[in-house]
Every structure is written in structure tokens, then in C-alpha cells.
Amino acid sequence: MMFGKSNAKVYVKSSEGIKFSDVAGEDEAKENLAEIVDYLHNPDKYKEIGASMPKGILLAGPPGTGKTMLAKAVAGEAEVPFFSMSGSEFVEMFVGMGASKVRDLFKQAKEKAPCIVFIDEIDAIGQKRNSGKMGGNDEREQTLNQLLTEMDGFEGNTGVVILAATNRPESPDPALTRPGRFDRRVPVELPDLKGREAILKVHAKKIKVSEEVDFQQIARMASGASGAELANIVNEAALRAVRDGRKYATQSDLEESIEVVIAGYQKKNAILTDKEKWTVAYHEIGHALVAARQTQSAPVQKITIIPRTSGALGYTMQVEDGNRYLMTKEEIENKIATYTGGRAAEEVVFGTISTGASNDIEQATKLARSMITRYGMSKDFDMVAMETVSGQYLGGDTSLICSAGTQDEIDRQVVELVKRLHKKAAEILLENRQKLDELARFLYEKETITGEEFMAILNA
Numbered sequence: 292m293m294f295g296k297s298n299a300k301v302y303v304k305s306s307e308g309i310k311f312s313d314v315a316g317e318d319e320a321k322e323n324l325a326e327i328v329d330y331l332h333n334p335d336k337y338k339e340i341g342a343s344m345p346k347g348i349l350l351a352g353p354p355g356t357g358k359t360m361l362a363k364a365v366a367g368e369a370e371v372p373f374f375s376m377s378g379s380e381f382v383e384m385f386v387g388m389g390a391s392k393v394r395d396l397f398k399q400a401k402e403k404a405p406c407i408v409f410i411d412e413i414d415a416i417g418q419k420r421n422s423g424k425m426g427g428n429d430e431r432e433q434t435l436n437q438l439l440t441e442m443d444g445f446e447g448n449t450g451v452v453i454l455a456a457t458n459r460p461e462s463p464d465p466a467l468t469r470p471g472r473f474d475r476r477v478p479v480e481l482p483d484l485k486g487r488e489a490i491l492k493v494h495a496k497k498i499k500v501s502e503e504v505d506f507q508q509i510a511r512m513a514s515g516a517s518g519a520e521l522a523n524i525v526n527e528a529a530l531r532a533v534r535d536g537r538k539y540a541t542q543s544d545l546e547e548s549i550e551v552v553i554a555g556y557q558k559k560n561a562i563l564t565d566k567e568k569w570t571v572a573y574h575e576i577g578h579a580l581v582a583a584r585q586t587q588s589a590p591v592q593k594i595t596i597i598p599r600t601s602g603a604l605g606y607t608m609q610v611e612d613g614n615r616y617l618m619t620k621e622e623i624e625n626k627i628a629t630y631t632g633g634r635a636a637e638e639v640v641f642g643t644i645s646t647g648a649s650n651d652i653e654q655a656t657k658l659a660r661s662m663i664t665r666y667g668m669s670k671d672f673d674m675v676a677m678e679t680v681s682g683q684y685l686g687g688d689t690s691l692i693c694s695a696g697t698q699d700e701i702d703r704q705v706v707e708l709v710k711r712l713h714k715k716a717a718e719i720l721l722e723n724r725q726k727l728d729e730l731a732r733f734l735y736e737k738e739t740i741t742g743e744e745f746m747a748i749l750n751a
């Protein structure tokens with residue numbers, strides 16, 4: 292046994308040969324990484340102008356979305372060696388081993404430059420250090436420090452590009468994401484309907500399938516599944532066909548495999564039931580519709596009901612009109628009404644409510660409270676500050692500076708304000724019930740829609 296050697300697996304050029312075309316969907320991630328490939332092909336072009344590539348790129352997304360594949364594809368496209376190592380492999384046995392493995396890995400990489408170094412599960416070494424675990428982990432910390440030293444040590448243009456993958460985007464140590472280290476972050480999200488269909492087709496090429504298989508239908512049924520799960524579904528279908536003594540897999544093989552595979556993963560991953568998907572669709576359209584009707588303009592860039600890494604089940608990307616430093620009272624109120632629009636849609640449509648609004652509630656409350664305590668936007672308190680903010684750049688902790696009686700009154704007014712705007716949101720939705728249904732159905736079917744599509748339907 293060789294202690295302190297990195298044992299990094301090295302793949303050189305064609306031995307793996309994964310290309311971007313093997314990774315279905317994930318167009319945004321691929322676009323982002325294409326620049327790295329170009330750099331590895333023509334470093335001179337970049338040197339000439341004085342640009343240096345980011346040293347490290349963090350691929351962040353749920354398990355099985357193709358992060359490893361993407362890293363390999365960058366090496367495959369650029370035809371450079373690929374060193375791969377998992378974060379958990381660094382942290383082993385003896386204190387000090389991890390650090391020496393890191394040193395060895397980078398020594399090898401520099402000899403073989405240009406090349407790609409891929410560190411999977413970087414959170415195993417790069418988790419936030421103060422996460423309060425007992426006893427700390429000296430080994431992990433030493434390994435991380437060595438990694439940071441190596442990254443700081445080499446110049447931007449040595450041709451070693453480090454890609455790292457994490458399933459937990461919120462947890463990397465801030466030291467890792469500082470400029471000059473992993474300063475670029477490429478989100479690799481779960482595939483949407485089109486992406487899922489493409490992934491199914493890529494994997495179906497590897498097995499024999501009947502001609503009348505409707506991949507779109509399968510993709511629709513597997514909403515929320517990751518690339519790895521879809522690959523697994525196709526393989527299960529092939530196994531099922533063999534079991535039944537058939538020569539190729541059929542539609543029903545695929546459909547039944549979805550259940551097998553998804554049931555197995557359900558605990559781990561948020562795969563929405565049909566009812567939940569409808570709820571999320573109405574919820575997200577609720578936000579967008581309330582926003583659109585108040586401002587008479589396109590409120591959103593994109594709405595999606597594909598579960599996100601953050602744990603959100605749906606997501607409405609707001610349009611911000613340029614850089615906003617000032618907001619009027621009306622604008623803040625509109626914003627609060629928009630936050631309540633998701634829950635209001637659930638009430639209007641289903642007559643019942645879900646837990647899906649917890650973040651909205653937090654945001655709406657924060658705004659409403661600030662209006663009263665910090666922005667002087669209430670009748671009763673005029674321009675008197677009721678709250679101070681400390682550490683504005685560190686999240687902004689607030690502390691109340693008023694008497695207990697005033698605090699009670701503030702609480703009462705916050706509730707009143709949110710209630711009023713919640714009611715307004717529900718009224719807007721009731722007035723636009725038909726559009727609400729139409730838009731929710733469209734979102735349910737497409738899973739991701741753009742602001743233009745939204746406005747087209749709204750104004751039709």
C-alpha cells in the first residue's frame with residue numbers, strides 16, 4: 292500500500308470518450324462549460340488578451356443529474372486527461388493523509404496539464420467549518436486547507452481546471468467559493484419534461500425498444516425524476532422484457548418500471564404526485580397572476596414546477612426592472628400581495644391550503660414588518676424608527692427598540708396589513724378565475740414556461 296499517494300483515477304483522452312452530446316438536456320450547464328473547453332483548446336487566445344479562466348468550477352445540483360458526466364464530457368470534448376477523486380476518499384484513516392493526497396493529486400495534474408481535475412462530493416471536505424460538530428475534524432480541515440493552498444498556489448493559466456460537484460449547494464465552506472478558487476458555480480438542476488424525454492431517448496438507444504413507445508408520455512409520468520433515475524427506468528424496462536421472454540421493451544415495461552424505480556427513490560427525492568403537481572402549478576400561477584394584474588406588465592421571466600435543489604417545489608423568477616434602490620409604498624404592497632398570491636390560489640381553487648407557502652409567509656412578513664418599523668410607512672408611527680439593523684452585509688439582524696406596548700401594536704398592524712393584501716390577492720384571482728385555470732393547466736403540462744408565454748395567454 293502506498294500511503295499518501297492520491298490513487299486518483301486517470302482517464303486519458305479516448306478511453307472514456309464522453310461528449311456533451313451524451314449528456315441530454317442540461318443545456319445551460321453545457322453552454323457554461325463550453326467556454327472551458329474552448330479555453331483548453333486555445334489557451335493562447337485567452338492569454339493574449341490577458342484573461343484567465345476560473346480555476347475552479349462548482350457543479351451544484353441534486354444527485355444523479357449528470358454532474359460527473361458533465362465533468363467527463365468537458366475532458367472528452369477538450370481531449371485532455373481527466374483526474375477524478377471523491378471528497379470522501381481524501382478523508383481516510385490517518386491524520387495528514389488527506390493533505391498529502393491532495394498534494395500528490397495536484398503534482399500529477401500539473402505534470403499532465405492541460406487537464407481536468409474532478410473532485411466529487413466536495414462537501415466531504417469543504418463543508419462549512421463551524422457546523423458545530425463535536426470534536427471537529429482535524430483531518431478534514433487539513434485536507435481543505437491543503438486544497439486551498441494548492442488552488443491559491445497555481446497561476447490562472449497553468450491549464451489545470453478544477454471541477455467539483457456538490458449535492459448540497461448551501462454547505463460549501465465560504466473559503467472554497469472565494470474569488471480565485473471555486474468562483475464559478477454551474478447549477479445542474481433536475482431535468483424538465485423536454486430534458487427527461489431526451490434523457491430517456493439517449494438511454495433507450497442502448498437497449499431494444501418497441502417502435503410505438505411514446506417517450507413523451509413516459510417523461511410526463513416521471514416528473515421530478517433525475518437523469519440517473521431515468522437511466523435506471525430504461526434499464527428496468529429491459530430487464531422486465533427479458534424476464535417475460537420478449538425481444539424488446541414495450542411502453543408498458545417502461546411505465547411499470549417508473550413505479551419500481553420511483554417507489555424506490557421516493558423517500559430520498561421529491562417526486563410529486565399528480566395532485567401535488569396541480570397544487571404547485573396553481574400556487575406558482577397565483578403569484579404570477581397577482582403580480583401581472585397589479586402592474587399590468589410581464590411579472591416573470593420563468594415559472595417552473597420542477598423541484599429545485601433548494602427544496603422549493605416551484606419557482607417563479609421575477610423580472611426586476613433594472614437596479615432598484617427605491618421602492619414606493621404601493622410597490623411594496625404589491626409585492627406583499629404577490630407573495631400571498633400562491634396561497635390565495637390554493638384557497639380559491641381547492642378550498643384548502645398546504646404547507647407550500649412557508650417561504651412566502653416569511654418574505655411577506657418581513658416586508659410588512661419593515662414597512663412599519665423601518666420605512667415609516669404606517670399612519671400611526673410616522674417617521675419613528677422602531678427597529679435597528681446591525682451587520683447589514685451579514686444578513687442584517689434586526690432588534691426592536693421600542694416599548695413592549697408598541698411591540699404589541701406593531702404585531703397587530705403587521706397582521707392587519709398582510710391580511711388586507713392577502714384578501715386583495717384572492718380578489719384578483721377570483722376576478723381572473725378563467726385565466727388562472729388556463730395558465731395553471733399550461734404550466735402543469737409544460738412544467739416550465741417563460742414570461743412571454745405567460746403574457747400571451749393572459750392577454751389572449
Ligand code: ADP
Nearest residue numbers: 314315354355356357358359360490518519522
Ligand atoms: P451526479 O454526478 O450528478 O450524481 P452522474 O453524472 O454520476 O450524476 O449520473 C449518473 C448516471 O445517470 C449517468 O451515468 C447517466 O447514465 C445518467 N444521467 C444523469 N444525467 C444524465 C443526462 N443529463 N443525460 C444522460 N444521462 C444522464
